[in-house]
Amino acid sequence: MRVVVVGAGLAGLTTAVDLVAEGAEVTVLEARDRVGGRMHGIPMSASVVADGGAAYLGVQHTELLALLREHGLGVASTAMAGDSTFLVSDRRTTTASRVPPLDAVALGDLFDRLEDVVAQVRPDAPWESPQAERLDRLTAAQWLADEVKHPDAQTFFPLFIGELMAADPAAISVLHMAFYLHSGGGIRYLNAFEGGAQQWRIDGGAHLLCEALAERLGDRVRLRHPVCAIDQDADEVVVQCVPNVQTARSEYRADRVVVAVPPLLAQGIEFRPALRAPRATAATGRGCAVKVHLAYPAPIWREQGLSGWSVSAHGPLLSTVDDSPPDQSAGVLTGFVTGAAASAFSALSSDEQRDAALAHTRRLFPQLPPPTQCSVTDWLAEKYSRGCYAALFGPGDWLRLGPTLTEPHGRVHWAGTETSLEFFGLMEGAIRSGQRVATELIHGAEPAAASRKVMAR
Amino acid sequence: MSPDHIVHIFRRVLNTPEVNASSDFFELGGDSLLATRVLSAIARDFGTELSYDDFVENPSPEGLFAKVAVVVP
Helix, strand or coil, X not given: CEEEEECCCHHHHHHHHHHXXXXXXXXXXXXXXXXXXXXXXXXXXXXXXXXXXXXXXXXXXXXXXXXXXHCCCCEEECCCCCEEEEEECCEEEEECCCCCCCCHHHHHHHHHHHHHHHHCCCCCCHHHCCCHHHHHHCEHHHHHHHHCCCHHHHHHHHHHHHHXXXXXXXXXXXXXXXXXXXXXXXXXXXXXXXXCCCCEEECCCCHHHHHHHHHHHHHHEECCCCEEEEEECCCCEEEEECCCCCCCCCEEEECEEEECCCHHHHHCCEEECCCCCCXXXXXXXXXXXXXXXXXXXXXXXXXXXXXXXXXECCCCCCEEEECCCCXXXXXXXXXXXXXXXXXXXXXXXXXXXXXXHHHHHHHHCCCCCCCCEEEEEEHHHCXXXXXXXXXXCCCCHHHHHHHHCCCCECCEEECCHHHCCXXXXXXXXXXXXXHHHXXXXXXXXXXXXXXXXXXXX | CCHHXXXXXXXXXXXXXXXXXXXXXXXXXXXXXXXXXXXXXXXXXXXXXXXXXXXXXXXXXXXXXXXXXXXXX
């Protein structure tokens, strides 16, 4: 069987490795000049690389942990010691807890309401949840306005949804919010560092895993091959790349194609015959995340009794976290600009972004010297990702896109973290989607039935 | 209302039966997010709004009940 995989992110690479192991003839077409997609290493010093994109994992991410072990990669703990820093109501405070200085009862009410709505979602088929139509129509922001009126809950909610989903609550449906929180292991698991989805980082950087997978695939991976069209007939499928002086070939023939790119990019490919169901709609949004990495000679905030963890009510750096290497050979603070703040930040020039990030850092940590380096990774501006952490399903999207999320279009099959109902949006979801689609192709006869089986697992 | 009522709140929020009146919430695996849910349940059931600092200083059902009793004699 000849298979072309479109996209050399974690989902596409997993698919390719699994298919090669089963004897398939595989070619991976990647638009960028690197593999990894939304997993990308940012050099901070001669020996330290920060995660520009996906970074964290926890014990529930069993397939990711197995893949890391298989490739001899380790994990580094994110355990924090020291006080948190908060910039709320224009006041800077430091406390031992991770809870911002907001009304705790109001926050508890908010989490109670979130738990209630998460419990309403059918994780194996969100579009068939009771009240799916109502929950799919309503934005998360409208839902909050009805459910929790306390101003402190209103302040906290966009920060929380920004942190967990890289989303502006006004741009996603309640169904998407509730599904995402359920899919990732629940509110508490997704939010937690220790004992949660941020327990570890991949030692040396998450991109190392993609590089290890790509190395196994060798010259099957073709970089700088952006795919623009996919034609199929009864006999085969032809994948067309954007003509390019560096690209020797622009046409690849196969028996099957796996499209392993985010939904907004898949929607941009021209399919002949046309898709029966869209991959994204006008309501589907880009994950709104910009990461700012600040380098210091050492994690000096620790000497001042601070963990480096902060939360601010206003951007750009809505939160910061200590991502220093385990040997403390450098200090790395990662600032997260998410949700509506990311859209505003992305519109600034690089100088303005840097100035705003440094000014915010001075307010958060006035004792720190200026960083030796400040790197901005703007996923909103990335042509070949169109957002990060993951695509955001807006009002109406789950009912429209959900039922055909994994349904093949003839010879075209789908992978990518946004096609995984388990750990949607995370590295774990990407791997599971790759494994699912590889199984679908190998046991080919009834792809639709196979995908239902996997989804119900 | 008694400390037992807060024991039940702990059991529900922590999803474990292993709670008694002197159990430490954080030793049972509770974290700050779950602590706020205990505080919202106490506010609903006792009509008393405790702060997060109150919780951290008294992280057991009997400790929190004493705090509730002080606020509302």
